[in-house]
């Protein structure tokens with residue numbers, strides 16, 4: 001690997017379909033310094049320890065000038081940063097507040113109550129496969145479900161999807177660190193403003209006429225600006241990632257017919273199988289927006305205060321020092337403590353929802369659809385290196401059961 005070009009290789013689209021050989025090279029040196037002073041950490045224990053280290057910040061304003069400040073636009077957008085890009089105590093206060101209507105202990109039944117609705121959406125999507133001999137798993141299946149789910153969670157009208165889809169796309173692209181290009185950041189800034197304005201009107205309506213969903217529940221407890229920023233974050237985080245998770249699961253199973261055959265006979269395999277996909281093909285490949293708040297010693301290297309740090313989750317998930325035979329897709333793997341949802345205080349807020357969606361989608365897809373195979377392997381990928389997943393997944397199908 002040529003020194004100084006590591007981040008360029010990771011973001012290079014040519015490596016998107018199979019970044020794992022590159023990650024294996026990276027792990028040979030657990031902590032690497034890029035020429036511009038960015039540090040990449042790629043081995044399991046080092047990534048895990050750093051993600052749990054209070055000296056590592058998710059607030060990119062702690063970077064010296066000249067480095068990308070993801071999540072903190074240069075120009076005033078009128079919105080505070082969303083809680084993913086903040087540190088304690090602000091982070092913890094916002095996360096605790098938002099968790100109240102979303103999950104246990106205050107609202108243990110909220111997410112569970114979505115299961116029936118999601119099952120109905122899955123049935124409708126699969127019914128539409130009838131009479132077709134090929135479908136695109138992304139457009140026809142993976143995309144519509146998480147969008148419906150996050151709309152229900154928030155109380156956002158599903159029919160507004162064509163509007164916020166464009167904003168969400170621009171915001172998701174801006175998380176992708178493309179060396180040299182800042183067009184994405186400008187577009188994202190505008191998208192965040194437009195999405196914020198849309199949500200601000202919606203939140204105002206909900207304040208006056210509360211309805212189902214967490215925006216209504218949170219309106220009395222949060223400032224309008226904090227609630228808007230949170231709604232933007234959840235709307236974006238809530239669909240791009242899960243779309244990729246459902247698609248990656250489908251792709252991985254079609255590439256492993258032995259596991260697929262077992263799964264079709266034993267639907268209980270769904271739990272370990274889905275966790276194994278989150279290890280093997282994680283929808284968030286790395287977290288490139290952390291910063292060292294002090295000099296931090298990691299595996300014999302000192303990461304100086306102020307350095308941007310990329311935590312390479314997908315490389316850590318295949319670290320042979322942590323997982324036996326890590327390049328093997330193995331749903332029988334014991335002790336599968338993968339980093340697909342991260343770890344520490346920024347552990348994925350939506351993980352319980354994502355798991356409910358995956359379990360609504362995957363077993364039913366493989367129970368009802370008889371697949372004859374992938375039409376393109378590898379499929380065309382999205383450009384994004386962080387939120388990595390197929391743009392399309394064309395598959396041939398032989399039939400559909402009721």
Ligand code: HEM
Nearest residue numbers: 083084237238241242245283284341342346348349350354
């Ligand atoms: C399989 C699907 C998903 C995967 C793989 C995933 C992965 C991740 C990862 C790796 C992080 C850590 C990012 C960081 O610290 O900077 C994260 C954070 C987050 N995720 Fe997810 N996510 C998924 C689905 C969702 C869903 C459905 C939601 C919406 C409810 C969501 C909301 C969030 C939020 C709000 C954070 C920030 C948490 C914090 O800073 O405390 N995610 N997710």
